[in-house]
Amino acid sequence: SFETIEFTVSEGVATLTLNRPQVMNALSSRMRAEITEAASTLPSDARCLVITGAGRGFCSGQDLTDRAAAADLEGTLRDEYEPMLRAIRACRAPVIAAVNGVAAGAGANLALAADVVIAAESASFIQAFARIGLVPDAGGTFIIPRAVGAARAMGMMLFAEPITARQAADWGLIWEALPDDAFADGVARRARQLAAGPTAAYRAIREAVQASTQNDMDAQLALEARLQGAAGRTADFVEGVTAFLEKRPARFTGR
Ligand code: T3D
Numbered sequence: 711s712f713e714t715i716e717f718t719v720s721e722g723v724a725t726l727t728l729n730r731p732q733v734m735n736a737l738s739s740r741m742r743a744e745i746t747e748a749a750s751t752l753p754s755d756a757r758c759l760v761i762t763g764a765g766r767g768f769c770s771g772q773d774l775t776d777r778a779a780a781a782d783l784e785g786t787l788r789d790e791y792e793p794m795l796r797a798i799r800a801c802r803a804p805v806i807a808a809v810n811g812v813a814a815g816a817g818a819n820l821a822l823a824a825d826v827v828i829a830a831e832s833a834s835f836i837q838a839f840a841r842i843g844l845v846p847d848a849g850g851t852f853i854i855p856r857a858v859g860a861a862r863a864m865g866m867m868l869f870a871e872p873i874t875a876r877q878a879a880d881w882g883l884i885w886e887a888l889p890d891d892a893f894a895d896g897v898a899r900r901a902r903q904l905a906a907g908p909t910a911a912y913r914a915i916r917e918a919v920q921a922s923t924q925n926d927m928d929a930q931l932a933l934e935a936r937l938q939g940a941a942g943r944t945a946d947f948v949e950g951v952t953a954f955l956e957k958r959p960a961r962f963t964g965r
Contacts, residue, residue, distance in 0.1 A: 714741035716764070717748050722905030723898075724748075724756035724803070731765025736773035737816055742790040745820075749797040749805070757964050758904040759801055760897060761824060762808040771815025771838060787847055791816065795849050798823045799920060804904045804912045808897040809875065809884070814838040819848035822857070825916055827884035828900065829875035830893040835883070840870040856923055857883050908946035909964035914938075 716727040726748050728735035735741075745761075752759060763769055798805055798820070807824035814836040821827055821835070829835075837854070839846045846854070846867050855863035858881045866873060875887035888896040904912065914937040921933055941947055946962045953960035 712744045712748070714738060715744045715748060719753055719756045721902070722755060722757045723901045724752055724759045726759060726761045727764050728762070728769050729764045731763075731767070733773060733775075734767035734770035734812065734814075735763045735765070735817065736770045736775075737820075738773045738776060739786075739790060741773075742794045746790075746794045746797045749794075749801045752802050756905075757803050757907070757909045758901045759803055759805045760808050760901050761798075761805065761821070762897075763810050765811070767811040767817075768807075768809045768813040768833060769817025769820055770812070771817040774842070783844075791848050794820070795823050799916075802913065803909055804907075804916065806897065806901055806904070808893075809833045809835075810893065812836065812872070815844075816848035816850075819846065819850040819853065822853050822883065823849050826900065826904075827878075828893070828897050829878060829884055829887050830890045831875050831887050832890050833875045833887075834872035835866075835875075835878050836870065836872045837867045838870055840868060852923075854883070857881075906962060907964075908941075908944065908950065908962045910944050910946060911941045914941055 714728070714730055716725075716729050718725050726745065728741065730736060730738070730741065749759060804826065805824040807821035807827045809821050809827060809829035811830070811833050813821045813833065815838040818835045818837060837846050837850060845851075850867075854866065858866075862881055873883070875884070878884045879887040918930070918933055918937055922930055925933065945965045949962060950960045
């Protein structure tokens, strides 16, 4: 069972709460393993995964109390961070990062690995790495320049200052920033929406968008055709078209 995260499933929505609030949910080795396990073994009734933080922060990145001078950073990234990020990107169901408070270092990049990032207005994103003499990791140098362009990515990483949730939304780094008092309801509404959606099509959409960062146009067209072929054979597609023709909302089952 989990020690560093809370994991619940309710009405199709799995919620993973980073749960070391006394250290702003800093990532320990154990926490990385638990996030990886939870995201890669989602129960079959879960059709959306929400990742959020307990207390006033989202995640403060690597647990720095863990880091003696001789820590093997390369090995930690390869053996612990990479599987965690891949588990999120390859999760069977769409992933929402519900950024309730500050997201720093690998904690920011954990959030940005999600499919949809919703932040409370009081939250912020810090590429804190350079402050302690490190390089942004956990996928940050892949995701951030593609999202906001090189100029803003460089500024974020070199100055290592907090970017407000509003700024992050204005730059296209995240989906939206919500007033704090509307945050929980806003996240719940989007989570319910995704949990009631065509899960197989969502997975294919995520795969296509992720692949678009590496593919050329021809490869991407071929991928779209293959994924659409599979989507066209799902029960949800039949239901979607039938509901449209019957002028009623679709009742997707995720298959
Ligand atoms: O393997 C490898 O090491 C390579 C991988 C690296 C990945 C990384 O993520 S490197 C970057 C690591 N993270 C940081 O550098 C961020 C460090 N934290 C902060 O800059 C600030 O704490 C925050 C901006 C996140 C929040 O600031 P604030 O003022 O709201 O809170 P605070 O008072 O600084 O923090 C509250 C407590 O959490 C405090 O403990 P205390 O004084 O109450 O006993 C603080 O020490 C603790 N805490 C915060 N972040 C971490 C942490 N403890 C351990 N590790 C942390 N990352």
